[in-house]
Amino acid sequence: MSHDSALALRQWTMPVVKPLTELGDEELVTAAAAGSREAFDVIVERHRRAVYQVCYRFMNNHEDASDLAQDAFVRAWKGMKNFKGQSALSTWLYRIAVNVCLNRKSAKAAITEPIESTERFEDVRIEGAQQKMLREERAVAVRHAIASLPEKQRATLILRTYHDLSHQQIAEVLGSSVGAVKANFFHALNNLKKILGTAP
């Protein structure tokens, strides 16, 4: 057997091991459910920003969002064996994050970030900087308005607007009907309009 053919045979018979970072969510879940912390680390890295953002929009402050996102991943690790892949991993993680936030909200009133950034700085002369500041002012006002919505409306608005979940997926996350989700989304937008309309 020539050297080349021996090498080809060896490559054919050797299993190709992909790096964890190249695996899909489904494969990572299987590995994590079997106890692989390395696979779970990749899941955390892949979804941490989205989970953190769900928590941030719910709580409207970094400290709580950071704690709750961490808590959501700890629960995800503990429940990994129960995840049967009925939904996308991200949807399942959002569900955990929303539940963690709802539990925290019921135990503690939301602490929102100070609103100093809405103060006007008349001496800012650069047009670009002014535009940026106005956008940031508006963003802070909107985040406050969202944080003040009733829980179900808030969860629906967050998942629909920022995470592109369908009404059906949101219904699964919140354990409600599609009709209820649509009603909550409609009322959330109406309430947002009202709050922002009366905001200074």
Add this chain to the structure above:
Amino acid sequence: MTHLTPDELLDAMEGMLATDRQAHLAACDECRRQLNDLENALNDAKHASVPEPSPLFWNHFSTRVNEAIDAQPAGGLPQWLRWQMLLPLGAAAILVLALLLSMPQQEQPDTIEANVSAAAETLTAPDDNWVMVATLVGDLDLDAAAETGVIEPGVAERAVLTLTAEEQQELTRLLKAELTRAKS
């Protein structure tokens, strides 16, 4: 024609409104105004981004998650209380219980003593039938009775031999007590 329902307004916002309702929307100022308000609110929400935490936060986040997982108590029941262990343990317990129940029960010494004492009490307070029998055989000599065939020879010895150790012990105690009482 009726105004658009909340569901239909959402459908219109998502470009999924039925054709016949689109005709109403095109002709109805009120529905267009409502749709416009909803779209503006959604647009406001979409542009409200979350402040990005520092890169340092993300570097530490995974470490914090791992530390929090490690700090969790071992999940659920202790190893020896899991069903994989409980099932064989339970089966073994049932087997032992079944064996115990199927074994012939031996009376406790206390129970025997109580039974014998009760019998002794009945003897100390004999009924009329027993008094009549005692009167009839009172003076009868055991050897003479055996010779005449009233009682079978050796029956008392055989009866003693069938007694258990506890019964023999109790019989001895009663006989000694009777001898002591007769002497006094």
